[in-house]
Amino acid sequence: MAEAFKAAVDAGRTAYEIGLAPKRKEADATSPLTGFLNE
Amino acid sequence: MSFASEFNSLALAELTGFAQNATAADVEAALARSEGVAKRISLADFAALISPAAARPQYLEAMARLSHALTLKHFGRVIRFFAPLYVSNECINVCQYCGFSRDNPILRVTLTVDQVVTEARYLREQGFRHVLLVAGEHPHFISENYLRECVARLHPEWPSISLEVGPLEAEQYAPIVQAGAEGLVVYQETYDRGVYDAMHVSGPKKDFDWRLETPERAYAAGFKRLGIGALLGLAPWRNEALALAAHAAYLLKKCWMAQLTISAPRLRPAAGEFEPLVNIRDRELVQFVCALRIAFPEVGLVLSTRESAKLRDNLVPLGITMMSAGSHTEPGGYTGQGREKLHVTKGGRMLKPELPVIASEGEHATVQFEIADSRSPSEVAARLEQMGYEPVWKDWEGALNEA
Numbered sequence: 001m002a003e004a005f006k007a008a009v010d011a012g013r014t015a016y017e018i019g020l021a022p023k024r025k026e027a028d029a030t031s032p033l034t035g036f037l038n039e
Numbered sequence: 040m041s042f043a044s045e046f047n048s049l050a051l052a053e054l055t056g057f058a059q060n061a062t063a064a065d066v067e068a069a070l071a072r073s074e075g076v077a078k079r080i081s082l083a084d085f086a087a088l089i090s091p092a093a094a095r096p097q098y099l100e101a102m103a104r105l106s107h108a109l110t111l112k113h114f115g116r117v118i119r120f121f122a123p124l125y126v127s128n129e130c131i132n133v134c135q136y137c138g139f140s141r142d143n144p145i146l147r148v149t150l151t152v153d154q155v156v157t158e159a160r161y162l163r164e165q166g167f168r169h170v171l172l173v174a175g176e177h178p179h180f181i182s183e184n185y186l187r188e189c190v191a192r193l194h195p196e197w198p199s200i201s202l203e204v205g206p207l208e209a210e211q212y213a214p215i216v217q218a219g220a221e222g223l224v225v226y227q228e229t230y231d232r233g234v235y236d237a238m239h240v241s242g243p244k245k246d247f248d249w250r251l252e253t254p255e256r257a258y259a260a261g262f263k264r265l266g267i268g269a270l271l272g273l274a275p276w277r278n279e280a281l282a283l284a285a286h287a288a289y290l291l292k293k294c295w296m297a298q299l300t301i302s303a304p305r306l307r308p309a310a311g312e313f314e315p316l317v318n319i320r321d322r323e324l325v326q327f328v329c330a331l332r333i334a335f336p337e338v339g340l341v342l343s344t345r346e347s348a349k350l351r352d353n354l355v356p357l358g359i360t361m362m363s364a365g366s367h368t369e370p371g372g373y374t375g376q377g378r379e380k381l382h383v384t385k386g387g388r389m390l391k392p393e394l395p396v397i398a399s400e401g402e403h404a405t406v407q408f409e410i411a412d413s414r415s416p417s418e419v420a421a422r423l424e425q426m427g428y429e430p431v432w433k434d435w436e437g438a439l440n441e442a
Contacts, residue, residue, distance in 0.1 A: 032100050032103075033100065033103035033104060033107055033356060033357060034096070034099050034100050034103045034322075034325060036349070036353040037099075037321060037322050037325065
């Protein structure tokens, strides 16, 4: 259980540090459709 | 005026020059004109979209998104499935790039109509309801009567039958249409007259204009689906793309009652070991597919098993609407039909195979080319479903052919 709590705290802290995504007028796919060309 | 006449008056040199030298501003202008406009974009805008400038990551991604949105709007999340069924690998033509080329010492066979039916039933068990009958060009072995009989026998069990065979006269096509065929596919291979002449050494295929006008003859005979394409690897792909786009635009106007599909297959290894004269990279193929979709939002785009599983999966959201799966490119490839009649052909005569012959693995006829995606139809269908797409095995009913 302690490990689960630790993971939850880490997840929350990481999310807080990353912050909110910037606002955009248009939707922006998180995975570009042509991203596979760079793999 | 036929497309052959119109083709001669196209300013292709000017357009290909623009396709090479378009600027970022030209690409942005073409993209702006492509969005939210009901009118078809011009060939000049198409040229800008296939230019090196448009291959920059930010423009290619913008094209991919537009292409994706247009495909969803016009087709939804569906992929039409079809299976090629090779009925013969006999051929009278000498074509430098083709495994079936007349002088290649390969194992050949022409399936009997019963054998074609057996192969087709295997494909039906896999789930397919759209079959593409494929053959080399050899009037002695693959006559219009043979093709008509194949179609007539398959028609009760197959809602959709298309053909990819040597070009015929409209009068020769008509009985095949009446027997139940609804689609005809004929690739020009290359739209470059000089390269075409060099690649097609001898045989009826050497006649560039005869082949170029085939879709029009097929339409006159009553075919409801027309497929065109260019074989990538023979001439610079941007030149082929522009000519193909011009051909598509012409057919959409002239043959407006038929559905049009476009394919851009890349050369694959085959008997004869022909090496592509030019290469088209994955990034350029993606650009080509997106440009085609943006220019022709309502046209079906076909992707065969010539491409790898990974690339095929990634091209699906970018505009592809029709795919084959689990394909064999030799007659009898699915069930081993015709293996007792394997032979080599010289001067139109069937001879006992003697070494050295170019044979594919196993005891069957030699393949036209090697495929790159060897997944089974059910595996491809499962992958599409996983991606949120619906594999469509049947979208046509034979009775509609009489409508």
